[in-house]
Amino acid sequence: MRPITLGRWGSRSATVILLVVIAVFILGPLLWLAMHAFATTWTYPNLLPDGLTLRWWSVVFENAQLGEAVRNSLFFAPVTVLVSAVICLPAAYAFSRFEFPGRKIFLIGLFATNAFPKMGLYVTMASVFYGLHLMNTALGIVIVHVIGTVVFMTWIPAAAFSAVPRNLEEAARDVGAGKFMVFLRVTLPLALPGIMVAVVMSFLASFDEAQGTYLIGAPTYMTMPTEMYSLVLNYPKQVAAVFAILLSIPSVVLLLITRKYIMGGQLAEGFQIR
């Protein structure tokens, strides 16, 4: 039994204050930026913009260079996911279901990509890319993007495959289903949420990748994130705000779809080597 209700009120209001602080910390910058996309001008220290306009949106849509960046991004991200899935998903299954020499070493080796700081890694990759004539090529960019997705595409699906109950597979075998049918009808559907999370994370990793793409591809291939770098310097703040909103749309949509699984632990599960 609680002695005094005052203490409860105190902790209750402390929690609410904390909630407001965290909400402002997380959402504040995004809302502040989004408001700029519709502002004519904004005079400090007014809390609201001087006027509202959609002019900046047409500036973005009529700019051919920005349009090309959008097209490049929409090309590289799906290609990356496809290549990464073909290379990594069979491996994910193998890591989950097969015992073979070198399994542990392989799993840790894949982690190497995440153990090395990205910028250092890209610089070292670039020096090899010069030697292999991959600088400023689409193939070079795809390689950089795929490298960034390998951990997602192997670890998360591997954990998902491991989580499929074996007795379900055995039951299907007992009623006469072949190995392939069991995989197609039992294992794959049950592992699908994990694979979806991996696909979405990989898509976003490619879609958001800026450092490596800039180093390897600029100025021949500009994607939306790399275009942001120059946009911020060369255009009014409002144009960059519009572009930022556009760039966030795919991420938000995709993650809202898979939010349930990501929050449900599919992502976290994948990062514990088994």
Add this chain to the structure above:
Amino acid sequence: MSSAALKTGAGTARRGVTVSAEARRSSLGFALALPPVLLIALFVGIPVILAVGFSLGFTGGLNETIAAIGLGTVEADNWWGTLAVYGQVFADQRFLRDLSVTIVITVVSTLLVLALSLGIALYLRLKGGWLANVFAGLAVVPLFIPVVIASWAILNFYANDGFVRTFLSQFGIDGPTWGYTTVAVVIGSVWTSLPFATLMAGSGVQAIPDAIIDAARDAGAGVTSIVMRILLPMASIPLIIATTFTAIGILGQFTVPYFTGPNAPQMLGVDISKYFSSFNQPQQAVVMAVVVFVLASGVAFCYVWANFRTAKKEGRV
């Protein structure tokens, strides 16, 4: 008797079959797992080895092009190379200053991320309810936003004409300008690292059975001792993973400090890119990258060690 002999005979025969089936499965698994490993070996392993060589002055082979393009490339004068470039870099006061700033930002941000994510995870585990879910939902939002956008949004939010100063000025307070300062870099690092750490900590703490917590409560344990003696030790592996990934991510980050940080002192991720692209001194950039690698591999070691320790405890190795 004959049936026993028969049985042994069948047993050996079956064992012979299983061994070869096992060997086949094992080599199939190996073959399936090989492609991503080869990819990483080819485009991460070899570049890292070559880069270390290049930093020591080995300019042949695949390093030839970059050595020719770069300015002030030093060549090896010994069989093991030369430390001249390391000497150059470490003699530079600006590098030493940036190195220490990088380490300070990494440590401070990682601790803040850990505290926040752990607080949310524990609140969610011990108290639950809609408020806890709102906290957790908020903490995961940054996962939805590209880092480029986040960095730029944070810069504007804390800039001299940003929201924080605008809001405070309504009450006649002259607020701080954090845009283009190290404070903004820490804020940006915490912002972008929070979701992953929260998911890891959350899943770690959530996995602990209610029965254990209830038993401790019945035995008279308070919240503090439940957290310190049960929740933290039992969730230590996910927490170590969260910490190492956060630290490594912040250590080598580029976008956040590039957008929100000052020109000097700057994090090494930005320095590396600057030396590589703007100054065209790839060898110096690679030396800095090696320094960051060494720092990161120390952190990475903790991660691998933590994973193996649990694997051993649970009898999986």
